[in-house]
Amino acid sequence: MPDLFRRSLLRGALAGAAWAAFPSFAREDLGPVYDQIARRHEEAVRRIQRWIRQPTIAAESVGSEEGVKLFLELLREAGFTQAQRIDTEGKPGVFAVHDAGAAKTLGLYFMYDVKQADPAEWSSPPWEARIVDKPGLGKAIVGRGAVNQKGPEGAFLAALHAIRGAGRKLPVNLVLVAEGEEEIGSPHFPQVVKQPEVMQALSKCGGIWMPFAAQGLDGEVTINLGAKGVIECELVASGEKWGRGPAKDIHSSLRAAVDSPAFHLVQALNTLVTPDGVDPAIDGWFERVRPLSPAEQGMVDAAAKKEREEVMKKQLGVRRWVREIPFREAETRMAGQPTVNIEGLVGGYTGPGGKTVLPHRAVAKLDFRLVPDMTVADCLAKLRAHLDKRGFADIEVKVGGAYPPNTTSPDSPLIQAEMATYKKYGLSPLLWPRLGAWPGYVFTEPPLRLAAGHFGLGHGSGAHAPDEYYLVESTNPKIQGLDGAVRSFVDYLYVLAG
Amino acid sequence: MPDLFRRSLLRGALAGAAWAAFPSFAREDLGPVYDQIARRHEEAVRRIQRWIRQPTIAAESVGSEEGVKLFLELLREAGFTQAQRIDTEGKPGVFAVHDAGAAKTLGLYFMYDVKQADPAEWSSPPWEARIVDKPGLGKAIVGRGAVNQKGPEGAFLAALHAIRGAGRKLPVNLVLVAEGEEEIGSPHFPQVVKQPEVMQALSKCGGIWMPFAAQGLDGEVTINLGAKGVIECELVASGEKWGRGPAKDIHSSLRAAVDSPAFHLVQALNTLVTPDGVDPAIDGWFERVRPLSPAEQGMVDAAAKKEREEVMKKQLGVRRWVREIPFREAETRMAGQPTVNIEGLVGGYTGPGGKTVLPHRAVAKLDFRLVPDMTVADCLAKLRAHLDKRGFADIEVKVGGAYPPNTTSPDSPLIQAEMATYKKYGLSPLLWPRLGAWPGYVFTEPPLRLAAGHFGLGHGSGAHAPDEYYLVESTNPKIQGLDGAVRSFVDYLYVLAG
Numbered sequence: 001m002p003d004l005f006r007r008s009l010l011r012g013a014l015a016g017a018a019w020a021a022f023p024s025f026a027r028e029d030l031g032p033v034y035d036q037i038a039r040r041h042e043e044a045v046r047r048i049q050r051w052i053r054q055p056t057i058a059a060e061s062v063g064s065e066e067g068v069k070l071f072l073e074l075l076r077e078a079g080f081t082q083a084q085r086i087d088t089e090g091k092p093g094v095f096a097v098h099d100a101g102a103a104k105t106l107g108l109y110f111m112y113d114v115k116q117a118d119p120a121e122w123s124s125p126p127w128e129a130r131i132v133d134k135p136g137l138g139k140a141i142v143g144r145g146a147v148n149q150k151g152p153e154g155a156f157l158a159a160l161h162a163i164r165g166a167g168r169k170l171p172v173n174l175v176l177v178a179e180g181e182e183e184i185g186s187p188h189f190p191q192v193v194k195q196p197e198v199m200q201a202l203s204k205c206g207g208i209w210m211p212f213a214a215q216g217l218d219g220e221v222t223i224n225l226g227a228k229g230v231i232e233c234e235l236v237a238s239g240e241k242w243g244r245g246p247a248k249d250i251h252s253s254l255r256a257a258v259d260s261p262a263f264h265l266v267q268a269l270n271t272l273v274t275p276d277g278v279d280p281a282i283d284g285w286f287e288r289v290r291p292l293s294p295a296e297q298g299m300v301d302a303a304a305k306k307e308r309e310e311v312m313k314k315q316l317g318v319r320r321w322v323r324e325i326p327f328r329e330a331e332t333r334m335a336g337q338p339t340v341n342i343e344g345l346v347g348g349y350t351g352p353g354g355k356t357v358l359p360h361r362a363v364a365k366l367d368f369r370l371v372p373d374m375t376v377a378d379c380l381a382k383l384r385a386h387l388d389k390r391g392f393a394d395i396e397v398k399v400g401g402a403y404p405p406n407t408t409s410p411d412s413p414l415i416q417a418e419m420a421t422y423k424k425y426g427l428s429p430l431l432w433p434r435l436g437a438w439p440g441y442v443f444t445e446p447p448l449r450l451a452a453g454h455f456g457l458g459h460g461s462g463a464h465a466p467d468e469y470y471l472v473e474s475t476n477p478k479i480q481g482l483d484g485a486v487r488s489f490v491d492y493l494y495v496l497a498g
Numbered sequence: 499m500p501d502l503f504r505r506s507l508l509r510g511a512l513a514g515a516a517w518a519a520f521p522s523f524a525r526e527d528l529g530p531v532y533d534q535i536a537r538r539h540e541e542a543v544r545r546i547q548r549w550i551r552q553p554t555i556a557a558e559s560v561g562s563e564e565g566v567k568l569f570l571e572l573l574r575e576a577g578f579t580q581a582q583r584i585d586t587e588g589k590p591g592v593f594a595v596h597d598a599g600a601a602k603t604l605g606l607y608f609m610y611d612v613k614q615a616d617p618a619e620w621s622s623p624p625w626e627a628r629i630v631d632k633p634g635l636g637k638a639i640v641g642r643g644a645v646n647q648k649g650p651e652g653a654f655l656a657a658l659h660a661i662r663g664a665g666r667k668l669p670v671n672l673v674l675v676a677e678g679e680e681e682i683g684s685p686h687f688p689q690v691v692k693q694p695e696v697m698q699a700l701s702k703c704g705g706i707w708m709p710f711a712a713q714g715l716d717g718e719v720t721i722n723l724g725a726k727g728v729i730e731c732e733l734v735a736s737g738e739k740w741g742r743g744p745a746k747d748i749h750s751s752l753r754a755a756v757d758s759p760a761f762h763l764v765q766a767l768n769t770l771v772t773p774d775g776v777d778p779a780i781d782g783w784f785e786r787v788r789p790l791s792p793a794e795q796g797m798v799d800a801a802a803k804k805e806r807e808e809v810m811k812k813q814l815g816v817r818r819w820v821r822e823i824p825f826r827e828a829e830t831r832m833a834g835q836p837t838v839n840i841e842g843l844v845g846g847y848t849g850p851g852g853k854t855v856l857p858h859r860a861v862a863k864l865d866f867r868l869v870p871d872m873t874v875a876d877c878l879a880k881l882r883a884h885l886d887k888r889g890f891a892d893i894e895v896k897v898g899g900a901y902p903p904n905t906t907s908p909d910s911p912l913i914q915a916e917m918a919t920y921k922k923y924g925l926s927p928l929l930w931p932r933l934g935a936w937p938g939y940v941f942t943e944p945p946l947r948l949a950a951g952h953f954g955l956g957h958g959s960g961a962h963a964p965d966e967y968y969l970v971e972s973t974n975p976k977i978q979g980l981d982g983a984v985r986s987f988v989d990y991l992y993v994l995a996g
Contacts, residue, residue, distance in 0.1 A: 228751065232851075232854070233852075234852075244817070244820075246815050246816050247814075247815025248814075248815045250816075253832070253837075253867060254934070255838075255865075256831040256835045257823070257832055257835075258816050259775060262840035262843060266767045269764045273761050273765075275765075277758060316756070317737065317748070318737070318752075321755045322742075322755055330754075333754040334754045337754045339751075339754050340753075341856055342758060342760035342761055342860070343852055343854060343855055343857070344852075344855075345844060345846065346843060348843065348863070350842050353557075353682070354683075357842075358839055359841070359842065360815070365846070367753075367854055400851055401852070436750070436854075437751060437854070
């Protein structure tokens with residue numbers, strides 16, 4: 001899940017911007033297409049339900065074969081003229097083309113996997129995709145993947161069905177790439193994109209985007225212009241590698257004469273942050289950090305509103321920002337500051353109570369967020385050198401997943417079209433320079449250098465949590481239901497077509 | 499489990515001392531008693547098996563009621579004239595008396611609980627107490643509790659049956675106290691001992707001891723003269739208490755502006771040890787530390803043999819001692835140095851791979867070993883003050899179990915009788931000043947001030963591990979089987995009787 005869910009959620013809880021009457025806009029008359037959307041509402045709902053009922057969970061190796069087959073079938077039904085699986089060293093990816101003979105070609109990024117779900121935590125079974133009444137919102141599909149990402153993706157497929165149902169050709173050609181491992185950090189997605197045929201098709205695109213349910217509870221939307229990079233890794237201290245301490249867990253009374261790999265790890269971790277625990281303190285870590293541009297700072301300033309701060313603090317359970325900084329500075333750091341974080345600590349005895357062992361091994365799970373112009377390779381080299389220099393050469397750095405930051409210009413046609421479409425719905429989207437992370441780098445970095453983003457009206461919530469939902473019939477005048485989301489995709493395609 | 503198992507195991511792997519022919523000693527003729535031991539061999543084996551087949555696991559709250567009932571029954575069968583349960587806030591304790599009208603009274607400390615067992619790890623089911631051939635040793639009972647402590651305790655009960663079977667009265671009176679929570683750190687045992695009736699009975703004792711299988715694989719034994727104290731506790735860092743960082747796990751991209759309780763914990767832990775990670779660095783920690791006496795140092799020097807070092811290093815998987823110190827110094831530290839150890843680290847995401855969370859809470863499970871004259875209260879006050887002074891006042895110290903060190907004089911009649919009995923079997927016991935920990939303080943501290951120890955020939959291994967065993971028929975001339983163990987208990991009682 002790209003963490004834009006967080007941001008939309010936060011925005012969503014804000015009261016605010018006025019909601020304009022629904023616009024009837026079109027360069028050509030889209031009335032017949034909109035009619036098709038309304039007529040095909042039940043069909044579109046059932047398509048999303050059918051998709052949710054096929055669990056595909058990369059982390060548990062569940063349903064990937066069935067999932068990729070169903071996904072290919074859904075693409076073909078929606079009119080993709082070519083839709084093929086791309087095998088990788090992990091779960092299969094997908095490459096599909098919809099050649100409408102149009103002048104412009106647009107890229108699409110899809111995922112067909114979902115996060116794990118524990119049915120015991122759900123009030124409606126996660127794989128049944130039931131329609132549930134949400135007070136103040138309307139009717140929603142509840143199920144794992146409902147908003148992340150089968151609902152919005154299904155709404156986009158419904159847009160293609162509606163256009164075809166109205167007897168129209170698509171206004172743009174489509175090139176779609178997809179993966180079944182988004183929820184485990186997209187480890188093999190580059191293998192899909194780097195296929196010569198795929199690369200060639202993508203290189204013709206005027207940008208690439210993912211269908212999304214961008215509306216918060218106030219109906220407002222944020223347009224994100226990129227993301228930080230991330231390195232997830234484990235730091236592993238062990239007696240075996242260290243040559244000190246035990247090679248297996250031993251009785252803790254022996255600590256009097258035997259070194260502790262767990263304390264060795266603690267000492268190494270302690271060197272990674274500033275004395276106040278806030279910033280990375282790894283040698284040379286800030287060398288390549290590019291400060292926010294004035295335009296980016298302007299976006300942050302526009303977003304850093306007092307009421308937003310209060311909602312954020314409440315939702316996050318945070319009483320104060322680091323160093324008691326004001327919200328504007330906190331938001332500036334969100335967009336522009338590299339970080340080092342402990343995701344998890346695991347060592348020795350982890351059950352209830354205590355156990356008198358001297359553990360032979362301890363692990364810290366870390367994530368580092370990178371900003372332009374930091375690179376993964378340079379950061380890993382700096383981390384290694386930093387540890388080596390301080391007597392921690394034995395500590396292993398096991399990299400789990402890593403990708404660089406990505407940036408898309410607000411002036412790109414992709415983002416301009418987003419702005420224009422949202423504005424036609426009476427919305428005034430906030431621009432945000434940089435999310436916490438999403439692997440858009442595969443598109444934005446050389447050789448492709450594509451603009452990349454997320455788009456879509458509509459609303460859902462609960463990604464990675466129980467009772468995930470996607471709104472299909474809205475009773476809230478500020479928020480679009482499924483048909484409004486489908487219509488926003490139709491409009492977006494026509495705006496992009498120019 | 500008192501950690502003397504470790505020490506006997508280590509000693510056990512050493513080749514060494516000669517084994518004398520079995521002595522036929524007695525102030526009165528013990529021949530008829532020895533005859534009873536041989537005649538009642540099968541009965542004694544079956545008693546231990548029956549006991550093992552009743553699992554009593556305090557950590558899992560399994561079988562405590564059945565366990566205490568069976569234990570009381572075994573005591574009454576063995577001739578204890580009074581045997582009663584003592585309810586505590588935890589599992590029940592036991593108080594029993596065997597009044598033989600003798601001049602001297604002796605204390606006994608028993609446990610009726612055992613450690614957990616995972617049957618999947620055992621080659622013979624842990625609750626079946628099967629008789630298994632052990633190459634080079636003989637026939638052994640395999641089961642959870644076989645050596646820790648039902649085998650040796652059952653052998654002691656067999657000694658009482660043999661004495662009675664020969665028509666004799668016990669040469670000493672017995673006062674027995676027992677608990678069903680030894681394996682979870684004896685949290686409620688002081689409630690048993692502090693009962694006025696129990697305290698009064700114990701105050702008449704000339705010392706207190708626990709039946710034990712002291713022989714290593716070479717047949718040799720060590721006599722332990724006390725133990726370090728221990729404080730087990732959790733250090734808990736949390737956003738809630740700190741007032742910084744999040745109050746629940748949040749997306750790790752927020753780390754840019756939100757403090758990390760996990761790093762806060764790391765920084766606190768880092769202050770607890772010297773820069774080389776070896777010694778406690780808590781303010782004032784060494785103020786009350788009493789160095790080893792010349793006599794204690796002499797014991798350590800006698801034990802610090804080269805071949806012993808090699809066996810220890812191999813068994814522990816340790817290549818070097820802290821600071822590359824020689825073995826004598828390592829052993830000196832084992833006996834005389836306070837320690838701080840990380841038993842376990844638990845925070846945030848602990849599963850496979852990573853998860854991009856900023857955890858709201860992280861926990862370090864620590865144990866501290868105390869030496870004379872450190873006290874639990876003083877150490878906890880010093881730890882608190884140390885943390886408070888360095889900006890970690892928010893970090894909770896949750897004490898799990900704690901007790902002070904204890905020391906018994908080698909000149910006490912209890913230890914002198916151990917020496918004398920072992921020597922009659924041709925053994926030259928090593929003296930060791932101080933184990934890693936056992937809660938003998940309840941007996942050695944005021945007001946009781948009893949000598950306290952462990953005694954018994956015989957052999958077993960695998961305490962807290964799979965395939966725990968207790969030897970019942972020895973084919974190894976250096977090691978006593980069950981009958982030899984029972985005989986050593988008979989002899990010990992008669993030596994103590996004077």
